[in-house]
Amino acid sequence: MKFFEKTFLTALLLLIPMVLSAQNQDKSLDALHVTHEQSLHQMTATWTNQNGTDLQLLDFEGQPVIVVMFYGQCTGSCPVLMQRTWNLYKELSENNQSNVQVLAVSFDYKNDTPEALKSYATYEQLDLPNWHFVTAKHSSIRELAMLLGVQYRERSDGHFEHTNLITVLDNHGRITERIEGLSGNLNSSAQKIEQLIIENIQ
Amino acid sequence: MKNLIAHIVFILILASSALGFSAQEPDTVKVYVLGTHDDSRFQPATVEVNTGSVIKFMVKQGMHTVTAYHPDNRRELGIPADAESFDSGMLVVGDAWYLTVKIDGEYNYFCLPHERMGHKGKIIARQEQHNASSTKSVTQQKRINQ
Numbered sequence: 001m002k003f004f005e006k007t008f009l010t011a012l013l014l015l016i017p018m019v020l021s022a023q024n025q026d027k028s029l030d031a032l033h034v035t036h037e038q039s040l041h042q043m044t045a046t047w048t049n050q051n052g053t054d055l056q057l058l059d060f061e062g063q064p065v066i067v068v069m070f071y072g073q074c075t076g077s078c079p080v081l082m083q084r085t086w087n088l089y090k091e092l093s094e095n096n097q098s099n100v101q102v103l104a105v106s107f108d109y110k111n112d113t114p115e116a117l118k119s120y121a122t123y124e125q126l127d128l129p130n131w132h133f134v135t136a137k138h139s140s141i142r143e144l145a146m147l148l149g150v151q152y153r154e155r156s157d158g159h160f161e162h163t164n165l166i167t168v169l170d171n172h173g174r175i176t177e178r179i180e181g182l183s184g185n186l187n188s189s190a191q192k193i194e195q196l197i198i199e200n201i202q
Numbered sequence: 203m204k205n206l207i208a209h210i211v212f213i214l215i216l217a218s219s220a221l222g223f224s225a226q227e228p229d230t231v232k233v234y235v236l237g238t239h240d241d242s243r244f245q246p247a248t249v250e251v252n253t254g255s256v257i258k259f260m261v262k263q264g265m266h267t268v269t270a271y272h273p274d275n276r277r278e279l280g281i282p283a284d285a286e287s288f289d290s291g292m293l294v295v296g297d298a299w300y301l302t303v304k305i306d307g308e309y310n311y312f313c314l315p316h317e318r319m320g321h322k323g324k325i326i327a328r329q330e331q332h333n334a335s336s337t338k339s340v341t342q343q344k345r346i347n348q
Contacts, residue, residue, distance in 0.1 A: 075239060079314040080267060080292045086276060125276040182292045 040147055041173030045140035047105070049132040050118040057103075057173055064176075064196040065101045065169040069150050071108035071160050072120045080182050081164050082124065088166060088179070091190030099197045102131045107145075107152050107160045109138045149178070168193060171200050228302070229255040233323065235293065235313070238264035242316035244323035252330045253306050259290070259299045266293050266321070267314040268301065280310030303327040 041058040048054050057065070068085045070078040082104070089097060104126075106112035112120075112135050121127035135141075145152055152162035168177035168189060176196070177189050229252055234245040242264060249257065259268050271280025272287035281287070282305045290299040303309060306327055313321040 075315045075319070076265060077292065077315070079317075083267075083269075083275070083289065083314055090274075 037174070039173035040144075040169060040175070043140075043144065043147070045136055045143065047103075047132070047134035047136045047140070048114050049134045050114055050121045050127065052114045055132065055134070057169075060101050060103075060169075061173070062171055062200055063099060063101050064171060064193050064200075065103055065173070066193070067103045067105065067148065067167040067169060069105045069107060069145060069148070069152070069162065069165070071106045072112045072116055073108065073159065076159075077162075077164050077182055081166070082126070084179070084182065084186065085166055086126065088186045088190055088193075091186055092194060096194050096197050098130065099200070100130065100193055102128075104131065104133045105141060105144060106133070106135050107141060107154070107162060108158075109135055109141055111158070148175070168196075170196055228252075231255055231257050233257055233259050235259055235261040235266045235268070236263045237316070237321070239316070240319040242266065242313060242319055242321040244313075244321070247322070248324045248326065250326045250328070251303065253327045254302070254304055255327065257301045257303065257325060259293070259301070261293045261295055261297045261299075263295060265315065267291060268293070268299055268323075269312055269314050271310045271312065277312075280308075282307035282309070285309065301325075 041056075041061055043057050046054050046056055066085060066088060068081060070082060085102065085104070089100070089102060092100065106117065112133075114135065117133035117135065118127065121131065121133045126133075144150075148165065148167050150163050150165050152160050154160055164180065164182055166179040166189075167175055168179075170176040177192050179186065179189055231249050231251050233249060235242075236245055237243050244259075251257065268288070268290040269275050269277075270285075270288045271277045273279060274287035275289055285303075285305045285307065288301060288311075293299055303325055306329055309325040309327065311323050311325070315321075
């Protein structure tokens with residue numbers, strides 16, 4: 001047999017068991033490793049909001065959640081991103097606004113304490129019962145960003161560079177809508193949220 | 203026949219000139235948007251215009267918004283009660299954003315990212331003559347320079 005054919009057969013004999021082995025590996029997910037098809041409610045992280053109340057994403061089971069990542073000292077895109085989040089919320093009927101939760105997660109685990117977040121929410125007139133400005137351990141913030149697909153990095157001056165994203169989780173914590181950037185019509189996203197609310201009621 | 207054509211052309215020229223003189227274009231006032239951080243400012247910060255004027259905001263530095271003080275923008279009302287709220291969205295260098303003020307009064311506005319650094323402006327709109335106020339409010343248009 002020619003050398004090439006021998007080599008090919010050898011490789012095939014080595015690869016087949018490897019492939020079969022990979023297929024038979026346990027597919028269960030580690031609790032910290034969820035994909036976009038999985039519910040973010042599986043996250044065990046504890047978030048503390050502007051009122052000092054601890055919560056977990058699982059607490060929002062049964063309601064859609066609008067998630068946005070920002071930081072309080074931002075003088076760049078965050079205020080515009082927060083305005084878009086507010087505009088999305090405003091697109092909902094007044095009745096539906098009370099059936100959705102808004103989770104605003106700060107990148108700045110050092111400075112955005114619950115007290116600082118309270119001050120921020122008050123200034124922005126967003127200290128509403130269903131708006132949660134939260135902080136958590138650095139690792140939890142990083143994990144959530146990864147799951148949402150938000151890229152960010154802390155600069156040496158304490159500010160953050162970050163992508164701008166508003167995410168909608170469905171009633172069971174799965175990502176159902178991703179609104180990227182700082183412009184664009186929010187009407188279809190609002191309609192999606194209202195549909196989720198209807199599904200929850202039915 | 204030639205004389206007839208000449209007369210018709212002459213009358214048409216006169217008519218178009220008359221229309222041109224009677225249809226006044228609104229004034230356009232330029233406001234430059236400058237700065238990148240705590241030096242952010244509208245220049246001039248206060249403009250006095252005739253009602254119906256167009257204010258052209260031209261971003262020369264940084265990233266800014268032109269946002270009305272209005273409950274729609276989560277702020278106390280700072281524009282005439284009958285005027286529509288406005289919010290340009292994020293504007294970057296090279297962008298131009300147009301605002302037409304059609305109701306008399308004072309329009310207070312700010313830049314969302316730099317409000318706490320004092321990045322605010324004011325438009326004072328007054329009727330040039332004592333005509334009935336328009337019931338229409340503000341129209342807005344954004345044009346991005348490419």
